[in-house]
Amino acid sequence: MSDTIRLKTDEMAGGESGKAGDMVAGVRFHPVGKIYHFDYSALPGLEVGDYVIVETSRGRHIGRVIEFAEPEPDREYKPILRIATPRDMLIYQTWKAREPQVLETSRRRAIELGYRNIKLIRAEYNFDGSVLTIYYGTVGDERVDISRLKTALRRKFRTKIDMRHVGPRDMARLLGGLGACGEPVCCGTFLSDFCPISIRMAKTQGISLNPSEITGMCGRLRCCLHYEVEQYEEASKDMPPKGKRVGTPHGVGKVVDVYPLQGTVSVLVGEVRYTLPKEALTEPDIET
Numbered sequence: 001m002s003d004t005i006r007l008k009t010d011e012m013a014g015g016e017s018g019k020a021g022d023m024v025a026g027v028r029f030h031p032v033g034k035i036y037h038f039d040y041s042a043l044p045g046l047e048v049g050d051y052v053i054v055e056t057s058r059g060r061h062i063g064r065v066i067e068f069a070e071p072e073p074d075r076e077y078k079p080i081l082r083i084a085t086p087r088d089m090l091i092y093q094t095w096k097a098r099e100p101q102v103l104e105t106s107r108r109r110a111i112e113l114g115y116r117n118i119k120l121i122r123a124e125y126n127f128d129g130s131v132l133t134i135y136y137g138t139v140g141d142e143r144v145d146i147s148r149l150k151t152a153l154r155r156k157f158r159t160k161i162d163m164r165h166v167g168p169r170d171m172a173r174l175l176g177g178l179g180a181c182g183e184p185v186c187c188g189t190f191l192s193d194f195c196p197i198s199i200r201m202a203k204t205q206g207i208s209l210n211p212s213e214i215t216g217m218c219g220r221l222r223c224c225l226h227y228e229v230e231q232y233e234e235a236s237k238d239m240p241p242k243g244k245r246v247g248t249p250h251g252v253g254k255v256v257d258v259y260p261l262q263g264t265v266s267v268l269v270g271e272v273r274y275t276l277p278k279e280a281l282t283e284p285d286i287e288t
Contacts, residue, residue, distance in 0.1 A: 024071045025080060027054060027063035032173070034192050035066055039077040051084035058162055059131040062092050088127070095125035102157065106134055109152050118144050121166065121174045133162040137171045169194050172218035179216065179224075186223050197221040201229045204236065206258070235260035239278055247282030250274055 025046060026035040038054055040046045050065045055078060062084055071077065084092075103123040110120060122135045134153065138144050146163050154161045166174065173187040187194070202214050202225055216222040236258070240246055244255045246267060253269035266275050 022070075023068040024077050025052075025065050026067040026069055027052060027080070028066045028192075029061055029063045032188060032190060032192060036063070037069060037071070037077055039079045041079070043080055043083065046080070046083065051089065053081045053084055053088060053127060054078065055081060056126075058133055059126040059160075060128055062088065062127045091129075092127050095127075095129045099123045099125060102132065103134075105156065106149075106153055109156065110149055113148055113152060115144070115146070115149055117142065118146065119171075121171055129159060131160045131162055132157055133164055135164045135166050135170075135174055137166055137168070168218040168220055172216065177217055180222075181224075185217060187218075191223060194223065195226045197223060197225050201225040204229055205232045232260050235263070239263075240265060240281065248274060248276055249280060 023040075024037040025040040026037050028035050036054075036056075038052075040052075043052075046052070046065060048065050048067065051062055052065060053060055054063055060081070099122075102125075103120060106123060107120050110118060117139045118136050119138070120134055120136045124133045124135070125131070126133070132153070136146070143165075150161050150163050169187060172185055173191075176188040177185055179185045197220070199209065199214075199221070202209060202221070205225070205228065207213060207225070214221055214225065239258050239260055240255050242255055242258060245252060246255060246265075248267050248269060250267075250269045250272070253267040253274070255265050256268050256273065257266035259265065259275075264275050264277050265281070266273055267281075268274075
């Protein structure tokens with residue numbers, strides 16, 4: 001394999017090869033994105049960090065081997081075609097360099113054709129430039145007939161055009177930016193999959209339901225509401241709920257706030273508010 005190229009980051013250099021036939025290779029096509037698994041039985045020397053050529057529904061793409069995993073039973077996997085060569089990488093970078101200009105040209109053409117309710121987010125060529133994918137979003141998630149634009153772009157760039165409609169969360173991932181915490185948005189840095197998020201998660205953690213407190217730049221509930229909810233649920237199991245009357249060393253009072261991770265509650269006894277550990281409370285079903 002003298003003509004192959006193996007590019008690795010420091011953290012991936014220690015990866016071990018899986019045994020061909022017993023494992024499948026997990027390949028990622030973007031720095032932050034889903035991992036897709038392929039058969040690599042024809043490449044027993046494959047290693048984590050290698051760039052490979054695979055066939056996808058959008059033509060041939062270059063991806064990076066991230067992991068080796070156990071295959072799912074009764075599932076067929078597409079094979080990895082080969083390890084990327086230096087020439088492959090050069091071709092790939094040449095097409096990547098064209099994407100910003102292609103996106104700008106596509107946006108101007110969309111305006112000329114009267115498309116006011118769509119936003120073109122990213123232009124992405126596949127490995128050899130045979131397919132150009134345009135990711136776009138729409139105002140209010142409404143569906144728009146983009147056939148005229150697709151035809152115009154196909155004539156302009158003389159390649160197959162794949163128009164991909166994406167929702168608000170994927171728009172935020174593709175655009176990037178800073179979250180309310182001041183850090184780059186999670187979906188653009190490390191989240192490879194979106195988990196279902198609910199208002200209940202915010203309530204469980206005692207977070208204000210003010211939209212500005214729980215809504216991300218995508219206009220949907222923040223992904224970070226999911227991060228600690230399990231810890232809060234576990235810690236809350238033995239905690240009295242707000243409004244419950246409990247016995248304390250200072251007398252009978254009403255629970256006005258709960259701090260599950262600290263294992264304490266705030267209890268109002270008469271006009272005085274006490275913060276007490278849950279162990280200091282007597283049975284919560286005290287009648288007064």
